Amino acid sequence: MPESTALRVNGAQVTVTTEPRTSLARVLREQLRLTSVKLACERGECGACTVLIDGAPRMSCITPARLVRRDVVTAEGLGEEAHDLQAAFADHGAFQCGFCTSGQLVHAAAILREELPAGVELEPFVRQRLSGNICRCTGYNGLVDAVCAVAEERR
Amino acid sequence: MSIGDRIRPIDWRERSRGTVDYAADLAAPAHLHAAVLRSPHPYARLLELDVGRAERMPGVRAVLTHRDFPPDALYVHRGGPLSDRPPLARDVVRNVGQEIVAVAADTREQAEAACRAVRVRYRPLRAPLTIAAALAPGARALHVRTTGERNVAVRWTADWGDVAAGRAAAVHTVEGSFVYPSVSHAVMEPNTTLAAWDAEREVLELWTSTQSPWFIVKEVAHLLGLSREQVICREVAVGGGFGAKSKISEHEVLAAALARKAGTPVLLALTREEEFAANKPRHRFETHLRTSADADGRLRLFEADIRVDNGAYNHMGSSVMRVGVITLGSMYRPDGVSFDARLVDTATQAGGQFRGYGTPQVSLAVESQVDELAERLGIDPIELRLRNLGAEWTTTLCGYEVTTNRLGACLEAVRDGLDWNGRRADRTPGRGLGVAVGMHGSGAYAYEFANRADAAVDVYENGGVRVRFGGADAGTGQRTILAQVAAHELGVDPADVDVLSMDGEQTPFDLGAWSSRGTHMTGSSVGQAARELAEKLKDLAREKLGPGDVVLAGGHAVRGEGSVSLGDLVRLSPDSRDGVLSHETSYVLEGTEMLTPDRDTANLSPTYAFAAHGAEVQVDRRTGKVTVLDYVAAHDVGQAINPTLVEGQITGGAAMGIGAALGEEIVREGGRVVNSAYVNYALPRSADLPRIRPVIVGGSDPAGPYGAKSVGEMSIIPPGAAIVNAIYDAVGVRIRELPATPDKILAALAEQEGRVRRFGLWRRPDRWWVALVRWAYPRGLHHVLHRWGTGFGPGVGPRPDEADAAVPAEELVVADTVSAATAALAAGGVVVGGGTDVLTEARLHPSRPSRLVSVAELTELRVLRWRDDGGVEIGAAVTLAELATELAASAPAVAAAVRTIASPQIRNAATVGGNLVQEKRCWFFRNGFPCYKRNGATSPCYALLGDHRFQHAAVGAHRCQAVTPSDLATVLLAYDAEVVIAGTAGRRTVSLADFYTGPGETVLGPTDVVVRLCVPAAALRRRGAFEKLALYTGDFSTASVALTAAIDDEGGWTDVRLVLGAVAPTPWRLTTVERAVDGTVPRVAELRRLVDAELDRHGHPLPGNVWKLDAVAGLAETAAERLLTTEGVLR
């Protein structure tokens, strides 16, 4: 049965209509027109639909919207936090077609909020963390370089 | 000056934020959504097609069948007798996935339901599924072909040069058969079209994911009986092409016809499964090659027999085959080339255009054999290639008129970049270096008008500039390149240049971005348009500033001290319209030639690009896993117009080529694609690749625009051979069939080392029945079960008649106590934990329970608690990410195991309980096969005859060959974990060892809920290690090992647990080995011997997964080593 569901998205309180199996991604795209949330597999396997829920990156395509209780942030909602990252993406060739990019940006923003664990090198850490976000265009060099560059700058 | 600058992509802000619109983003709520009914059979006659019920389904607005097209409607494709594909199947289907009916409805779900309500009756025909089967005597023909040979669509044979001289000069000859399989583009944006029909104007508008709108317009107009002027593509962002979107697919015409029929705009977006299983992948090439050289290492002769898998229809197979074959006569300068090539029809999805277009396939063979000859001759592989380079400004055997050629410099760059000589002199075991070279044109003269491109440039009164071109940029950065070109000619900042592409009303003629022609053709046309416009502007400026030299710079025309802005010049010009001065021009390329039926050599391209790639790999002799440690890709691109974009093309293509070398392939069973999901498709994730190091060797080609040559396709050509050559250098195993997956390498190493396993089945009566069934499968049992047995089962997916039956109202219960959860389950329903599987399962197998019971918010299940005795209780709804953090210090092996599971995003959602109870991952079971476990006892297990190399059991399987996929189960079993279960009758505790009853099957009853896991303190005091072999970062285990032991000060082991994952139906403890090493200070070799003995005693592998026993034994060695040497944490 369709129901009203309250969500907090990009800082705003919204009410959407959901079925039990409506995904968060569909709600964001179709009802809230937040189309930075891309659907490339709808199976939780590629990362194109990555959003932050309570700050943690999640695959919104397989997340039942009704089970979301915390703040949702999409690429549109990253605001200034993403500015230097976007510029680094552009300078390092981190995107080509751009279809995976908003998911990468969201995930990268979350990575940059974290402390680098002790004894871990930055580049392999970033490569591991971004492994849930497929990019078929770039070969990942640019993405990894951009995230590392911003991490160094912000330090 | 902006040529050669690292300009940011022109729309970088929007594109990086995700706010540019791709076709699916434009769908409005009022638009319709389409779905396609596809053939489930590889080859069948259609006896009946009735869409009556589908038309009456709720929400349905239009249903399309072949009757909506003229009876002889075919795609044009290559034209003439090669046209063979109808837009929708008429009386016969020739591949699983062929389009039969298309439906537009208010929602995608309604359209899919209507597809299921279509009644189709098929008479299956014997289907030739492989090249060998199609060419076998007695094979059934798929089409009537003009070659006169059954299932041969095109045959091309020729001798080039002096074959006899080559033969006479040959001193060393190597010969072998190479396979480059069918691989998927796996573009991130699925192919998508939004179509709108304006009935009043009789105009069709399309927003479609394409690299070349011209071809879309041509085919759509042709099939819908419209003029080309009536079909208008509009600009839209395109999410990756790589060839997949360079010609028509099927969604464009279907969306267009549905929109016209329904009178409402229609969105047709392929699902990821359709993208893998029904779109057009790379053509599989089977290349038998003989290469001969003389004693000095000069290549003298190539002789090839090439068979290309066309799939069920001619798409671009004929030209892909030609371009592939041309490789033999392009790069080197042998005396002669002799070939016999056949394009073979098989009842599989048609092959299509894919970056490299046949060249990577043939290059694999050529470049492997050049290495084989180098070894034979005792010459360094780079040196041998340098000796055989073609010269600049010469004509090759295949008719290419090469201009500049800096391949020598590329090879030197690889030699320096990899420290080739140093590393080859100083060998590390298991490491090896490989090199391969390649060549590719810059736009082939493959069609009429392919040598022409038009472009327009506008200057506005505000000084802004706009480029208009009719091609499309699927992500290569072509729009940015064109902005740079226009900026360069007009003396403005590239940031002030706007680019409009692919608009049928506003952009001039251009065949689009394929065959690496974007920069050459459109770069030339835009350059010419901007140059001619610049002259006009200068003339205008002279009127104002006086005669003499005028330069355009900084948005102004400057003459000496005087200057006038471009905007003012626009105002001055009598040719300006509405404040815009426009100039359109046509660039025609001279000197290139087409291949025609009566000539088999031609100068297809204006310039040719070259590259040399070098790889350093590490081969794990224990598992067969190849890791690329270093990769240098040196390219002769002439002048790089934007080095950042060029490097992006190099690294992206190299990554894709490495993927194909090491993991990617489309796997089919009975003609149906088995691995139609990213999870089953081993394309590289970021941690799977090293930093790829692009090198642009510099140069400038007089025949290219601004000195530029192509790059987009070049980069995917050398990786295949570079990697297999490096593998050979590392371990002496020559892989001739890609991908070089661990199974092939480990099997070859076993042969090399003379290792054979004997399982002594004759003395194991408990396996006799299984052995008998396995014997009977290929002898008819599989066929009977598949053809007739499956009919007795309920089928896979929703019932056709369920489509319009009242679907029970769905319900999502969020339980707040455990007893509420069990009570809710008692009324029917399934548990949802992290919810990572439930939506996918519902979409693919929507025989849905109507009630979902979420337990993720149960406070009791969310707790992770340390007991006073040092043990730990882990709530079932604790996420994997939380678990990894909590146990990082106390049980690092568990944390390490968890970090190998899926992706960070999944680990943030997936729960411990959900991971343990997840269903098997067998790709037949998951991806739509009506197997025994899905469809009941009369159905076959598809893994027995299908591809079972990676995720099926090699020990102890019965009718189902699947394994328990949970790595957590494997590792926690080594920590003596217990599971607390709540049911309607109360709580009980079972040891994890007793928890599993079969592959991904547990003791849980329908109303049971996992509450928590308990790990005793004693286990946490032991040292642990977890080792896993997976095909890519985050994949499910192909094999895994968890090992724990209490180790005393002298190094003695007690309390040992050794658990093998993914080799038996359930995690398997090797208690015999545990006992044998208990109380000893074990040596790695001894442990391996014990493990091997157990594997031989219990193993009952399938033909394709014997190697897994070696792999898992190898992992056990590595795990033991970790326990003995370090604190036992995986990297």
Ligand code: FES
């Ligand atoms: S679309 Fe969500 S993970 Fe691929």
Ligand code: FES
């Ligand atoms: S930029 Fe195209 S998939 Fe990443």
